[in-house]
Amino acid sequence: DIQMTQSPSSLSASVGDRVTITCRASQALDYHLAWFQQKPGQAPKSLIYSASILESGVPSRFSGSASGTDFTLTVSSLQPEDSATYYCQQYKSYPLTFGGGTKVEIK
Amino acid sequence: EVQLLESGGGLVQPGGSLRLSCAASGFTFSSYVMTWVRQAPGKGLEWVSTIGGSGDATNYADSVKGRFTISRDNSKNTLYLEMSSLRAEDTAVYYCAKPERCQDWGQGTQVTVSS
Numbered sequence: 001d002i003q004m005t006q007s008p009s010s011l012s013a014s015v016g017d018r019v020t021i022t023c024r025a026s027q028a029l030d031y032h033l034a035w036f037q038q039k040p041g042q043a044p045k046s047l048i049y050s051a052s053i054l055e056s057g058v059p060s061r062f063s064g065s066a067s068g069t070d071f072t073l074t075v076s077s078l079q080p081e082d083s084a085t086y087y088c089q090q091y092k093s094y095p096l097t098f099g100g101g102t103k104v105e106i107k
Numbered sequence: 108e109v110q111l112l113e114s115g116g117g118l119v120q121p122g123g124s125l126r127l128s129c130a131a132s133g134f135t136f137s138s139y140v141m142t143w144v145r146q147a148p149g150k151g152l153e154w155v156s157t158i159g160g161s162g163d164a165t166n167y168a169d170s171v172k173g174r175f176t177i178s179r180d181n182s183k184n185t186l187y188l189e190m191s192s193l194r195a196e197d198t199a200v201y202y203c204a205k206p207e208r209c210q211d212w213g214q215g216t217q218v219t220v221s222s
Contacts, residue, residue: 034208036152043202043212044144044152055210087152091208094166096142096154 002026002090006099014107019075021102023088028069032092035064035073039084047086048073080106109133109211111203116216123193123220129186129203129213137161137181140206143188145199146215153199156188157207171197193220 003026013019023033031051036044046055048064051071061076075082083106088099115127129141143155156167156177165177176189186203200215 032208036209038152043214044209045212046208046210049208049210089152089154089209094157095168096157096207098152098154101151 001095002029002093002097004088004090004097004099006088006102008102009100010103010105012105012107013078015078015080017078019078019082019104021073021086021088021104023071023073023099025069025071025090029066029071029090029092031066032090033064033066033071034089034091035062036087036089037082037084038087044087075104078104078106082106109205111205111211111213113201113203113213113216116201116218118219118221119193120222121194121220124189124191125193125218127188127190127201127203127216127218129188131184131186131203131205134205136179136184141177141179141186142204142207142209143177143186144202144204144209144212145197145218146202147196147199150199155201158186190218193218195220 005024033051035048038044051066052064063074065072085101085103110132112130142157158165158177162179174192178187198220202215203213205211
């Protein structure tokens with residue numbers, strides 16, 4: 001099984017800050033990596049797929065990158081509405097697996 | 108517009124059974140892999156099961172294998188999750204999503220296993 005190690009588990013940042021969340025896969029994913037945003041009481045929302053492709057309608061301050069088995073979600077300028085929990089997911093092979101989540105709070 | 112609408116959740120006793128449904132619209136249902144993901148209270152996302160577009164290929168998490176069955180009726184644009192031998196640890200919000208990378212999600216249905 002592919003393990004997804006996500007860090008940090010939580011962070012607090014100010015509006016306008018650059019925020020980075022990382023997921024490390026236990027084996028190669030060939031870019032089969034997605035990022036999701038989930039706000040309390042809501043279903044998750046897809047932000048990025050194939051490690052770096054932005055879903056339609058997602059603000060351009062969100063971006064994704066990959067380096068080997070390390071994957072990064074970056075928010076270039078944090079906004080109040082970005083307060084949420086973020087998850088990565090590998091869809092390279094079954095069982096599909098999610099990272100443990102990163103809760104982002106606004107200072 | 109893609110719409111996924113889950114139903115069938117509720118309160119069930121340990122050892123009981125429940126069938127979840129996910130009504131799909133806004134896309135060619137039979138062309139897509141479909142997935143069930145669950146989220147226990149205060150916890151993260153957990154993949155449960157995925158089924159191929161024609162219904163022939165299925166995959167399950169070890170935690171539900173042998174107890175849950177995923178299926179689909181392409182004539183009704185509906186995805187199902189038949190759950191049996193339910194345990195307290197199956198308590199969660201269950202989401203259907205399309206496809207395996209979960210681009211689109213339903214709003215979820217609550218399943219509570221308790222006596």
